[in-house]
Every structure is written in structure tokens, then in C-alpha cells.
């Protein structure tokens with residue numbers, strides 16, 4: 001599928017008059033249309049709820065939009081819990097799916113009334129120790145081990161992943177939790193990341209539904225919800241077909257009707273914790289070409305770097321790049337598009353065929369709406385960029401300002417000599 005930015009050059013030129021590059025730009029219209037589709041795809045399940053994975057885009061203005069669709073948040077840390085609370089999520093609208101959890105974070109989650117999703121069997125004792133009780137609603141994360149393969153060969157190795165409990169452990173966990181007063185149980189599992197196929201959720205659902213039937217039968221615990229978690233992907237590459245969320249919802253419904261309904265479990269709610277699918281395509285990183293360099297390769301230096309978007313450096317991830325205003329030019333130049341970090345993996349693209357780039361050209365790096373800004377860091381003393389929202393009426397709102405040196409130095413007892421920079 002051809003990848004087109006959600007803004008054009010004219011709009012961007014106007015935006016950069018007010019907000020200097022680099023910045024992340026989000027598309028409110030795209031976010032809303034997609035959120036509405038997600039809601040429709042699972043409307044057959046009255047209890048359905050999407051808990052947006054806050055770590056993907058921890059920005060209150062974005063969370064507020066998603067809240068309008070009845071979604072909750074999925075948090076992995078204390079600060080994500082705090083942000084969810086501040087934005088107005090409360091009680092069971094918050095899922096706390098963390099791992100290697102600091103004990104005091106269980107306390108904060110419980111104080112907010114969040115649903116706690118236990119990553120490990122031993123966390124039962126931890127929760128009991130810090131809360132003094134076991135919450136009535138509780139969830140357990142399942143890891144089937146081995147290798148999980150889906151139709152188009154996409155697979156992952158749950159057996160190598162640090163998350164979740166074994167099957168024996170989850171049975172034992174349900175028995176113990178029930179004994180200790182838990183009344184409503186959930187099952188959670190996340191087996192493959194960024195799946196670009198409509199089969200992942202249905203296949204995962206079948207596995208978890210089957211487990212749920214056996215768990216309920218053998219332990220007597222009431223399974224109230226099944227959480228398919230994240231993992232629904234997006235087409236980062238132009239040759240990939242996007243997922244069809246309606247087909248995914250129907251696929252889950254088929255398994256529900258095949259496995260849960262005959263077992264008398266037609267009340268089970270389906271939960272999701274999608275991050276990437278909810279936001280990735282509706283954000284981009286806007287950056288300007290500031291240098292060209294001709295050595296053993298052709299380089300374009302841009303004013304963004306890996307601190308603004310870490311995925312290419314960290315996983316070799318592909319992010320499509322559009323040179324604005326040159327969409328129809330031939331892609332007859334081979335470039336490495338690089339940032340300024342003193343790290344040779346700070347490359348947004350390697351050997352990428354692009355139109356000829358001149359200094360001053362604006363580049364749009366696609367699909368940075370999830371796991372983009374949020375993975376940012378401060379290596380080389382680089383500062384995090386602003387985040388902007390392109391609103392449905394075409395106006396632009398700054399939803400997070402760029403960092404300043406004062407932010408960078410804020411954790412130091414600044415010496416007199418440095419004060420002149422603040």
C-alpha cells in the first residue's frame with residue numbers, strides 16, 4: 001500500500017513557522033476514526049474494553065481523546081498510573097499489567113482501584129504482603145512457552161520471554177487466589193508483537209478461551225474477562241497490507257461462539273491493550289535535512305536523531321520516509337538518513353532509495369505515533385522534542401513542549417557557572 005503522510009507540504013511549512021523541527025505530529029482525525037472502528041469491531045461483546053497501552057504514547061491529550069470512546073488505560077509503572085489518574089481514568093478503567101513490579105506500585109494501583117494483572121505466581125504473596133488482602137478482581141498473565149506460529153509464518157518465542165506464568169502455575173494461582181478471596185478472574189497473554197495478519201488475535205483467543213474453560217471447570221474460579229493484550233501490528237513497510245480490525249473482531253467472535261458459548265461462558269468480557277494499532281500510523285516525526293555528506297556513502301543529516309525515535313537504532317526497524325514536496329520525484333538516490341548522535345546506529349534509514357534531498361527539505365518519518373516519542377532518551381545531552389496535535393479542524397495544538405536545557409539540568413544541583421544557560 002502506498003504510504004502517504006497525513007499532512008501536506010503547505011500545512012507543514014505553516015506549522016514550522018511556529019514550531020521548530022524536529023517534532024512529533026499526531027493526527028486527531030485518524031486517531032478518532034480508528035478508535036471508532038475498534039469499538040465497532042468488538043461491539044458484539046457487551047463487556048469489551050480497549051485498555052490503551054500508555055507506554056506507547058504517554059501524553060494526556062492523546063489519552064483524553066481515547067477516553068471519549070470508552071477506552072481505559074493499561075499501565076506498566078507508577079508514573080503511568082499517576083497520569084491515568086490525572087486524566088480522569090479510575091477504578092477498573094485502569095489495568096496494571098507490569099512485570100518485575102516494585103511492590104509499592106501494587107499499592108498505588110490498588111489505591112486507584114485498578115485491576116492488577118499478575119505477571120508471576122510469586123506476586124500473589126507480594127500483593128498480599130503490601131495490600132494486606134487479595135483484590136476481589138484479579139488477573140493472571142499466561143505464557144504457554146514454546147514457539148507460537150500464525151498463518152503467514154510470523155512467530156515468536158514465548159518460551160524465551162520473561163513474561164507470564166506457566167500453565168501449571170496459572171492453575172495453582174487461580175486456586176490460591178480463590179481461597180484468599182478473589183471473586184472475578186481474568187486471563188492475559190501477549191505472545192507476538194506487531195503482527196501484520198488478521199489471524200493473531202483469533203488464534204490467541206482460541207488458546208485463551210480453551211484455557212479459560214479448563215480453569216473455570218477445574219478450579220471453580222469465575223473467569224470474568226480475557227485480555228488479548230497488545231500485538232496487533234501496523235504496516236510499517238509499503239509492501240505490507242494493513243490489518244482489518246473488523247475481520248479481527250469477527251475472528252475472535254467465531255472462536256468465542258465455538259468455545260466459550262457451548263461451555264456456558266457467554267458472559268466473558270473481551271479486553272485488549274493495543275498500543276501500536278491505536279496510534280502508530282497517526283503520528284509522524286517531522287525533521288529537516290541540515291547536512292549532506294559524501295564519503296564512502298551518501299549521507300543526509302537531519303535535525304532529529306535516535307533520541308526522538310529509537311526503533312531503527314534499537315531493532316533495525318523500518319520507518320518509511322517521505323521527502324515533502326517530492327512525492328512524485330523518482331527515487332534515484334541512495335542515502336543513509338542519519339541523526340547527530342555519536343553512535344553509528346543513529347540512522348533512520350540505510351541505503352534507502354529516495355528523491356534527491358536538498359538541505360532545508362522537510363522529511364516525514366512515518367508511523368511514529370506509538371513507541372516513538374515515548375522511547376526517547378537524553379543520550380549526548382540531546383533534548384526531547386515537542387509533540388503537536390493536528391486537530392480535526394486543521395488547527396495545530398502543542399500538547400507537549402520541547403525540553404529545554406533547564407529540564408536536562410533539573411536533577412542537578414546546578415553550579416553557579418551553569419546558571420547562565422538556564
Ligand SMILES: *Cc1c(COP(=O)(O)O)cnc(C)c1O
Pocket residue numbers: 053055056074076097098190193194229230231232273274275276277370
Ligand atoms: C507493550 C504492551 C502492550 C502494547 O503493545 P502494542 O504492541 O503496542 O500493541 C500491551 N500490553 C502489555 C502488557 C505491554 O507490555
